[in-house]
Amino acid sequence: MSKYETMLLQTVDMRGTVSVQELSRILGVSDQTIRRVSRPLVDRGALQKVHGALVSTKSAADLPYLARMNLNREAKVAIAGEVVKIIQDGDSIAIDTGSTSGFVAQALRNRRELTVVTNSAYVASTLAMIPGNNVSMAGTQLRDHDGASFDRSAFDVIERMQVDYVLLSASLVDARKGFLVHEQCEVDIASAMLANAGRAIMAVDHSKFEPQMRKPALRQPTLKPGDFLVTDRVPSVDFAELFSNLEIRVP
Amino acid sequence: MSKYETMLLQTVDMRGTVSVQELSRILGVSDQTIRRVSRPLVDRGALQKVHGALVSTKSAADLPYLARMNLNREAKVAIAGEVVKIIQDGDSIAIDTGSTSGFVAQALRNRRELTVVTNSAYVASTLAMIPGNNVSMAGTQLRDHDGASFDRSAFDVIERMQVDYVLLSASLVDARKGFLVHEQCEVDIASAMLANAGRAIMAVDHSKFEPQMRKPALRQPTLKPGDFLVTDRVPSVDFAELFSNLEIRVP
DNA sequence: ATAGTAATGTTGATTTTTGTTGAATTGCCA
DNA sequence: TGGCAATTCAACAAAAATCAACATTACTAT
Numbered sequence: 001m002s003k004y005e006t007m008l009l010q011t012v013d014m015r016g017t018v019s020v021q022e023l024s025r026i027l028g029v030s031d032q033t034i035r036r037v038s039r040p041l042v043d044r045g046a047l048q049k050v051h052g053a054l055v056s057t058k059s060a061a062d063l064p065y066l067a068r069m070n071l072n073r074e075a076k077v078a079i080a081g082e083v084v085k086i087i088q089d090g091d092s093i094a095i096d097t098g099s100t101s102g103f104v105a106q107a108l109r110n111r112r113e114l115t116v117v118t119n120s121a122y123v124a125s126t127l128a129m130i131p132g133n134n135v136s137m138a139g140t141q142l143r144d145h146d147g148a149s150f151d152r153s154a155f156d157v158i159e160r161m162q163v164d165y166v167l168l169s170a171s172l173v174d175a176r177k178g179f180l181v182h183e184q185c186e187v188d189i190a191s192a193m194l195a196n197a198g199r200a201i202m203a204v205d206h207s208k209f210e211p212q213m214r215k216p217a218l219r220q221p222t223l224k225p226g227d228f229l230v231t232d233r234v235p236s237v238d239f240a241e242l243f244s245n246l247e248i249r250v251p
Numbered sequence: 252m253s254k255y256e257t258m259l260l261q262t263v264d265m266r267g268t269v270s271v272q273e274l275s276r277i278l279g280v281s282d283q284t285i286r287r288v289s290r291p292l293v294d295r296g297a298l299q300k301v302h303g304a305l306v307s308t309k310s311a312a313d314l315p316y317l318a319r320m321n322l323n324r325e326a327k328v329a330i331a332g333e334v335v336k337i338i339q340d341g342d343s344i345a346i347d348t349g350s351t352s353g354f355v356a357q358a359l360r361n362r363r364e365l366t367v368v369t370n371s372a373y374v375a376s377t378l379a380m381i382p383g384n385n386v387s388m389a390g391t392q393l394r395d396h397d398g399a400s401f402d403r404s405a406f407d408v409i410e411r412m413q414v415d416y417v418l419l420s421a422s423l424v425d426a427r428k429g430f431l432v433h434e435q436c437e438v439d440i441a442s443a444m445l446a447n448a449g450r451a452i453m454a455v456d457h458s459k460f461e462p463q464m465r466k467p468a469l470r471q472p473t474l475k476p477g478d479f480l481v482t483d484r485v486p487s488v489d490f491a492e493l494f495s496n497l498e499i500r501v502p
Numbered sequence: 503a504t505a506g507t508a509a510t511g512t513t514g515a516t517t518t519t520t521g522t523t524g525a526a527t528t529g530c531c532a
Numbered sequence: 533t534g535g536c537a538a539t540t541c542a543a544c545a546a547a548a549a550t551c552a553a554c555a556t557t558a559c560t561a562t
């Protein structure tokens with residue numbers, strides 16, 4: 001354990017990124033020494049090395065939620081555009097969590113006077129900033145990877161509201177089992193939203209039609225005849241029965 | 252991973268949209284380098300590229316709240332950096348609404364294991380996405396220009412939590428009247444947060460020391476001796492008495 | 503004192519990054 | 533649609549950073 005380690009760590013963590021040169025100036029040693037001293041720190045993961053500088057491992061560069069939002073980005077943007085065609089100015093809508101929902105929220109910034117209820121803090125903050133909208137955030141404590149809430153209070157808020165549409169999502173679409181997600185709480189929220197909504201809009205990109213790594217096992221509530229299915233590719237005939245009484249929209 | 256990545260992301264996320272030229276000016280490198288450095292970021296979805304500029308995947312550029320965030324941006328960024336020095340990993344903090352709070356939230360992404368309670372949906376969704384944080388959104392119905400809530404339920408949530416710090420703001424600082432804001436509900440939230448907090452951190456940029464167009468008239472609750480005042484310029488002696496028992500921090 | 507050891511600085515070859523140039527592309531407006 | 537300006541891209545040259553090997557210094561234990 002070198003005598004410079006503590007100081008080096010402190011400096012880098014404080015500033016996020018510090019160049020090797022600057023560190024050598026601060027600690028009063030040569031740049032070569034900085035490299036030597038930092039190597040064990042980098043090896044044991046206390047610091048990260050890039051060409052020309054050391055960066056703190058504590059700095060948050062790539063976040064899980066945002067990373068996930070950008071999987072199949074084009075597909076999701078296209079789907080969001082199609083969903084927004086259904087919604088009119090002045091409509092009310094419940095929006096669940098899920099990566100496609102984030103894009104729909106972005107796209108809905110072009111609509112005015114919306115009434116929105118959602119359990120996703122991201123969706124809520126995106127739409128709340130549009131003047132004229134009326135946005136309710138359902139729930140208090142937020143899940144740390146996507147900022148969604150599944151509190152008791154979330155249900156209270158959702159159940160109080162009567163909306164024209166509800167936007168739902170799924171992690172996997174199975175021709176026989178239907179729309180599946182990973183967690184029961186997601187199903188519960190979806191049910192609560194459906195119970196007080198007019199037509200449902202199920203938004204799933206084409207990747208959800210193929211087998212997943214982590215298999216989801218919980219079934220979303222069944223949709224009503226006339227509900228929408230929005231996706232980015234025309235689904236194969238295998239799904240004809242599952243989608244038989246849904247209105248299918250493809251961009 | 253380049254040494255500019257962090258800075259580039261921060262700049263773009265805070266401003267929403269930044270032209271390649273301006274970025275090259277800010278970072279002091281050529282525009283070609285900006286393109287090179289940003290490519291991997293765009294590939295992994297941390298940023299979005301349009302002709303001539305980079306845009307944040309997180310936020311809308313031209314919205315009132317974000318526009319206001321961009322007033323005195325450098326000052327607010329500097330103040331946020333100073334505030335974050337006070338907060339340690341694992342601390343708990345209550346954060347009010349206000350444009351400086353948004354920057355503090357951005358800067359707090361470098362801290363881990365935070366417990367946060369806030370009535371701003373923007374702050375909540377920013378910090379909820381950091382793995383390991385525990386974020387509570389106080390309130391349900393969101394005010395449409397800044398996504399803040401002042402519901403009865405917001406107070407319930409705030410009053411349940413005991414935090415190490417509370418971050419407060421003000422619209423005007425008057426040497427005799429103290430810290431002023433425009434709306435009573437903001438004072439109420441500040442009082443509730445203060446009642447359950449350790450030390451307060453009052454963050455005000457220098458523009459708040461000068462007379463405003465719209466004069467705020469409501470006084471924030473008085474601070475305790477030892478509370479922090481963080482601002483970007485050393486305040487004039489006129490304020491010596493008001494700040495007499497506060498710990499003043501200037502970047 | 504002094505030989506041995508560890509830490510640091512220095513040098514030069516190698517690698518990576520950056521800036522510059524000019525050609526190709528894009529967006530825009532008449 | 534065509535032309536113009538701005539932006540982007542690709543390739544090369546220049547600059548900066550890295551690494552390894554060796555020289556130097558500081559410190560320790562005999």
